[in-house]
Amino acid sequence: MNNATDMFENLIGQYKGDGPYLHDGERKLIDAASGTFNLPLGYTNQRVADKLKQQIDRCTHLSSAYTKPISDHILTRLKKHLPENIDRIWLRDVSGSGAVEGAIRMAQKYTGRSGVISLFKSHHGQSLATAKISGNAFRLQNFTSSIDGSIKIPTPASELCNKESSVQSINSITDLEDFINFGSCGNIACIILEPVLGNGGNIVLPVEFYRQVRKICSKYGIVVIADEVQTGFGRTGTFFASTGYAKALKPDIIVFAKGAGGLGIPTGGILMRSALDCLESFEHSSTSGANPLSLTALNETISVIEEDNLLQHVQDNEIHLKNGLLALQEQHELVTNVRGLGYMFGFDVPSAQIAGMAIEIAGKHGLIIRGSRYGKGRAIKVRPPLTCTKAHIDEIMNKLELTFVELAKTLDTLQEVA
């Protein structure tokens, strides 16, 4: 080996996964954020790894001329996990951003309109178009792009684990029709929403909001897109949130990515009503879309979720995770607004700065948690791999307890010094 190879090996070789654990060369961390929310099966899974290795020896690229029947096979497998009216797939992406753009294109072509309604604090991707429609405008400061007629609307307050549906959310619901009537000029193609806003801070939208969105969008012929890049593939305890907690949304299109690759293998896809299957391949495709490794990971992830009963496992353990976080909230005044479902929980701390401190202290205790809105939000997210057992959850809770004891002490010391 030459020096460059040695150096590369040293750099990459220090990281090693083991189920929900990451060894970073110095520490063993339990990852309560599932990587970047894209490791539903953890860092390692023998079964998926074996299939991937087998496929690497066969071929790692096939042009889309060959992959259509394989995509159709995936659709057949997914059908039982989809809302009834969704019966087509567009599998030509390797990222959530790409798939969201494809979904918008479908809605625009189908309706002949251009505008997109999206929510404050939403996150739909990194490309120019998806950053533009995401509800974190600070990301656009240095860039220009436009999707004619698009508007952003306030996000209803999150459902909380220990509170009833808030009145504030009902007010926002009524506004949607006003936004369409007064904030646009009949040019809205679609609304896009994450059933649980991920990056925005684990905001659980009220069921009544989904109901109203569906009703109003049907009235105006607006396509409803569920961005399930984070909520898909079991995260909320059903395969898609759109067939579980968010079923009242009855989306016309579901976008998936992240967890669909099981171990972080890049993949992204669009599921839709047949009427929306209206794109020509040259209108939305990417070189590596539906590459054999993505397809293998996707297919095997579906198998593991089904055969290991991971949906039931998450449903059974949800209460354990929720009660652990509610106990943490009881114990520490820094922790408020515990919210979530399945293995997708979050809570608030007083500020974004304190969230950053909590994440750092957690790391010292061997725990990975993540913040929100690129460090600008005050939410902390707890979303372990779906394979995590009750014992793993207990380990995460113990480390959260240690984190918040230390955080409180650190803040007290800082206050004394000031």
Ligand SMILES: Cc1ncc(COP(=O)(O)O)c(C=O)c1O
């Ligand atoms: C809800 C949602 N949609 C879309 C995206 C974009 O996915 P990707 O980063 O794979 O492009 C993300 C990424 O965080 C996301 O959370």
